[in-house]
Amino acid sequence: LTLTTFTEHALPYCVFSHGGGPPRVGAGLGTHIIDLELAFGDKIFAAPSLNGFLARGPRAWQRTRERLLGFIRGGQLTETVPIAEATLHLPVQVADFADFYSSLEHATNAGRILRPDDPGLARNWREMPVGYHGRAGTVVVSGTPVARPHGQIAPGHGRPDLAPTRKLDFEAELGFVVGAGSAPGRPVPIDDFAEHVFGVVLLIDWSARDIQAFESRPLGPFLAKSFATTISPWVIPLAALDQARVRPPAQDPPPLDYLRASQPWGLDIELAVQLNGQLVSRPRFAIMYWTAAQQLAHLTVNGAALRTGDLYGSGTVSGFRRDEMGSLLELTAGGREPLLLPDGQPHGYLADGDTVTLSGSAPGPGGSRIEFGCASGRVAAAADQPGPLARNAASASPGVS
Amino acid sequence: LTLTTFTEHALPYCVFSHGGGPPRVGAGLGTHIIDLELAFGDKIFAAPSLNGFLARGPRAWQRTRERLLGFIRGGQLTETVPIAEATLHLPVQVADFADFYSSLEHATNAGRILRPDDPGLARNWREMPVGYHGRAGTVVVSGTPVARPHGQIAPGHGRPDLAPTRKLDFEAELGFVVGAGSAPGRPVPIDDFAEHVFGVVLLIDWSARDIQAFESRPLGPFLAKSFATTISPWVIPLAALDQARVRPPAQDPPPLDYLRASQPWGLDIELAVQLNGQLVSRPRFAIMYWTAAQQLAHLTVNGAALRTGDLYGSGTVSGFRRDEMGSLLELTAGGREPLLLPDGQPHGYLADGDTVTLSGSAPGPGGSRIEFGCASGRVAAAADQPGPLARNAASASPGVS
Numbered sequence: 088l089t090l091t092t093f094t095e096h097a098l099p100y101c102v103f104s105h106g107g108g109p110p111r112v113g114a115g116l117g118t119h120i121i122d123l124e125l126a127f128g129d130k131i132f133a134a135p136s137l138n139g140f141l142a143r144g145p146r147a148w149q150r151t152r153e154r155l156l157g158f159i160r161g162g163q164l165t166e167t168v169p170i171a172e173a174t175l176h177l178p179v180q181v182a183d184f185a186d187f188y189s190s191l192e193h194a195t196n197a198g199r200i201l202r203p204d205d206p207g208l209a210r211n212w213r214e215m216p217v218g219y220h221g222r223a224g225t226v227v228v229s230g231t232p233v234a235r236p237h238g239q240i241a242p243g244h245g246r247p248d249l250a251p252t253r254k255l256d257f258e259a260e261l262g263f264v265v266g267a268g269s270a271p272g273r274p275v276p277i278d279d280f281a282e283h284v285f286g287v288v289l290l291i292d293w294s295a296r297d298i299q300a301f302e303s304r305p306l307g308p309f310l311a312k313s314f315a316t317t318i319s320p321w322v323i324p325l326a327a328l329d330q331a332r333v334r335p336p337a338q339d340p341p342p343l344d345y346l347r348a349s350q351p352w353g354l355d356i357e358l359a360v361q362l363n364g365q366l367v368s369r370p371r372f373a374i375m376y377w378t379a380a381q382q383l384a385h386l387t388v389n390g391a392a393l394r395t396g397d398l399y400g401s402g403t404v405s406g407f408r409r410d411e412m413g414s415l416l417e418l419t420a421g422g423r424e425p426l427l428l429p430d431g432q433p434h435g436y437l438a439d440g441d442t443v444t445l446s447g448s449a450p451g452p453g454g455s456r457i458e459f460g461c462a463s464g465r466v467a468a469a470a471d472q473p474g475p476l477a478r479n480a481a482s483a484s485p486g487v488s
Numbered sequence: 489l490t491l492t493t494f495t496e497h498a499l500p501y502c503v504f505s506h507g508g509g510p511p512r513v514g515a516g517l518g519t520h521i522i523d524l525e526l527a528f529g530d531k532i533f534a535a536p537s538l539n540g541f542l543a544r545g546p547r548a549w550q551r552t553r554e555r556l557l558g559f560i561r562g563g564q565l566t567e568t569v570p571i572a573e574a575t576l577h578l579p580v581q582v583a584d585f586a587d588f589y590s591s592l593e594h595a596t597n598a599g600r601i602l603r604p605d606d607p608g609l610a611r612n613w614r615e616m617p618v619g620y621h622g623r624a625g626t627v628v629v630s631g632t633p634v635a636r637p638h639g640q641i642a643p644g645h646g647r648p649d650l651a652p653t654r655k656l657d658f659e660a661e662l663g664f665v666v667g668a669g670s671a672p673g674r675p676v677p678i679d680d681f682a683e684h685v686f687g688v689v690l691l692i693d694w695s696a697r698d699i700q701a702f703e704s705r706p707l708g709p710f711l712a713k714s715f716a717t718t719i720s721p722w723v724i725p726l727a728a729l730d731q732a733r734v735r736p737p738a739q740d741p742p743p744l745d746y747l748r749a750s751q752p753w754g755l756d757i758e759l760a761v762q763l764n765g766q767l768v769s770r771p772r773f774a775i776m777y778w779t780a781a782q783q784l785a786h787l788t789v790n791g792a793a794l795r796t797g798d799l800y801g802s803g804t805v806s807g808f809r810r811d812e813m814g815s816l817l818e819l820t821a822g823g824r825e826p827l828l829l830p831d832g833q834p835h836g837y838l839a840d841g842d843t844v845t846l847s848g849s850a851p852g853p854g855g856s857r858i859e860f861g862c863a864s865g866r867v868a869a870a871a872d873q874p875g876p877l878a879r880n881a882a883s884a885s886p887g888v889s
Contacts, residue, residue, distance in 0.1 A: 222586075236790035
C-alpha cells in the first residue's frame with residue numbers, strides 16, 4: 088500500500104507517538120502529522136485520545152480547524168512528523184459502540200443467502216435503522232492482528248462444538264464518532280447531527296458467521312462480533328465532507344417525523360476492499376438507505392444519552408453488484424461460490440494470514456479528494472485453548488457446574 | 489423503606505459524598521459509611537468510582553477487606569458518615585455492559601406468553617448462556633428517575649407510531665462487576681471467575697415491551713432496553729458470599745467443557761421486588777440455570793478482553809410460581825391478567841409515578857444475613873417531543889431524508 092496523502096481540505100485527526108514519546112493528538116497533512124500541542128500550545132492535545140478535544144464541542148472543533156488552516160496557509164507549521172515514522176494509536180477512547188444494518192442491498196442480499204425460503208426484510212426494516220449494541224472494549228486500531236475466535240458452532244441439527252470459526256468474515260462499514268454528548272432523556276433532533284457527531288472513521292466489523300448463526304436467536308449477534316472491530320487511525324471531521332453530501336435514496340414508505348432531516352446527510356464516499364492486496368470490491372456509501380443522521384436520531388429517540396467517544400457503525404456497505412458487495416457472505420454467496428480474486432485464485436471465507444484492508448475517499452473542494460487512510464487487519468491463527476479448560480473437563484462431572 | 493444495616497461480614501463498597509464534598513469510596517458498616525481514604529491513608533479511595541481500586545486485582549481486594557475487618561474488630565475506625573446523611577453515587581464507571589437470559593423458568597414463562605403457538609426454547613438455550621450487549625452509558629444508580637421512553641410501536645400489522653411505551657416493565661436481576669481485566673485473545677477459564685469478578689450489585693433492567701416487540705428482529709433488543717439500567721449503590725464483594733455458594737441446578741445436557749467449573753458458583757441470594765412499597769415477588773437467585781462463572785467464561789471464550797468496570801446482568805430471576813417471577817411480563821401474563829397487589833388493587837405494566845424497588849440478601853456466617861441494600865427507580869412521565877421534530881415534520885417532504 089502506498090501512503091495516504093492528506094490535502095489541507097481533509098486535515099484528519101489522529102493519535103500518534105514518535106521516537107519513544109507518549110501518544111498525543113495530531114492532524115494529517117500531506118505525508119506528515121502536525122503535532123497539535125506544539126501548534127496550538129494547548130495541553131488538550133498532549134493526550135492519548137481525542138476525547139478531551141471532542142468534549143469541547145462543535146464551536147471548538149470549527150475554530151481549531153480554521154486556525155490550523157490559517158497556520159498552514161501562512162506557512163507557520165514547522166513541527167511535523169512523517170507518518171511513516173510514527174506509530175498510530177486508537178484515536179478515540181470508545182464509550183458505547185452500536186452498529187446498524189442500513190444498506191437495503193446488503194439486507195436483501197443477506198436475506199436471499201441466509202433465508203432462501205423467506206428472503207424478505209423484517210417488517211421493521213423500512214421503518215427504522217435497525218441496530219444493536221456491540222463491545223466497545225474490543226474496538227482496535229488498524230494494524231492490530233485479529234485472532235480467529237472460538238465459539239459454539241453447530242452444523243446441521245446436532246449439538247455444538249467449541250471450535251475456531253470456519254466462517255470468518257469482514258463487513259466494510261463507516262464508523263461515526265460522537266464528540267459532544269447529550270442530556271439523558273432528551274432525544275437528539277435529527278438536524279442536530281453535526282452538533283454531536285465529530286467525524287468519520289473506516290470500520291471493519293469482523294464477523295464469525297457460524298458462531299452468529301447458532302447464538303443469535305432471539306437476542307441477536309453477541310460473541311460472533313465482540314472479539315474485534317477495527318477502525319482507521321484517522322478521524323475525518325464532518326467539516327471535511329461538505330462536498331460529499333448528497334441526497335440519500337428515496338425512502339418508501341416515508342419515515343416517521345423524527346427521522347426526517349431538513350438537510351440531506353447522504354455521503355458520497357467510495358470505499359475499496361482489498362484482500363491480501365487485491366481489490367475485491369468498491370462499495371459506495373451513497374447507496375445507504377438510512378443516513379448517519381437518521382441513525383443518531385433513532386439511537387437517542389428513547390432518551391438514551393450520548394457520551395463523548397460513542398461510536399456507531401453504519402452497517403455493511405453493499406450494492407447488488409458483486410463488485411460493490413462489502414462482505415464475504417455476499418461475495419461468496421454464503422461460502423457456496425468462491426470469490427475469484429484478480430489474480431484468478433478462488434477465495435472463500437478468511438484464512439489465517441489473510442489481510443483485509445478497507446480504504447475510502449470522498450470528493451473535496453475543486454476536484455480534490457478527501458482521503459480516509461485505511462483500516463486493515465491480518466487474521467492470526469486461533470489461540471490455543473487455555474490449559475484450565477482441559478483440566479476442568481477432566482475433573483468436572485456431567486451436569487455439575 | 490427502612491435503612492439497610494450492614495454487618496461486618498458484608499462490608500460492601502460504595503461511592504458517596506457528604507457535606508458538599510466530592511465523591512469518594514466508602515464501605516458500609518451498620519448504618520454508617522467508613523471513609524476508606526481516611527481509614528487507609530490511600531488516595532485510590534479519594535475517587536469518584538471504585539475503578540482504581542478494582543484495577544489493583546484480587547490480592548489487593550482481599551488484603552483491603554482483611555485490614556478493614558482488623559480495624560473494625562480493633563475498634564480503630566472513627567471516621568464514619570451516617571448513610572442517611574450521605575449521597576450515594578454510581579459506584580463503578582461502567583466499561584462494557586452485557587446482559588444474559590439465564591433463568592430456565594423465565595425463558596419458559598416468556599416463551600409461553602410471547603409465542604403461545606411455539607413456546608419452546610431456542611436450540612442454543614441449553615448450550616450456552618445466551619446474551620447481548622447493552623448500553624453502558626445509561627447505567628444509573630438507584631434513585632435516579634426513569635423517564636418513560638418513546639419508541640416505534642406497531643400494534644397489529646399497521647405502520648408504527650412514535651409514542652411513549654405503553655408496556656414499561658422491569659426485570660429483577662443481579663449485576664456482576666469485573667474488577668480485573670483480561671488480555672485480548674485469552675479466554676478466561678471458568679475457574680478464574682473470582683480472579684476477575686469483584687462483586688455483585690442489584691440490577692433493574694428496565695424494558696419497554698412494545699418497543700422491543702417491533703425492533704428486535706433480527707438483531708435483538710436495542711432501544712427497548714438502552715434508556716436506563718438501574719444498579720444498587722452497594723457492591724457486595726464476592727468474598728462476602730462464601731456462605732451463599734450452592735450447587736446450581738443440574739444441567740441437561742451437560743455443557744461443553746469450557747462451561748464446567750470445578751467449584752459450584754450457584755448463589756443462594758433471595759431477592760424481593762416491591763411495587764410502590766408493596767411486595768409483589770421474591771425471586772430466588774439459586775434457581776438460575778447458568779451461573780455467573782459460566783457467563784464470564786462464555787463472554788470471553790471468543791477472546792474478547794475484559795476491562796475494569798465491565799458489568800454483566802444475570803438475566804431476569806424468575807421461578808414458575810407467580811410469587812417468584814421477576815418481571816411484569818410474567819406477573820401479568822403479558823399484560824392480559826392484572827397483578828393483584830397485597831392491598832387488593834390490580835396493576836398492569838408500570839404507570840407514571842410507580843416506584844420499583846429491588847432488594848436482596850444472602851446467608852452470612854453464623855446465621856447472619858448479608859444485605860444488598862436496594863436498587864430503586866421511579867417512573868417519570870415521558871418527556872415532550874423536542875421542538876425540532878415538529879418543525880422538521882412541517883418542512884420535510886415525504887421520501888426525503
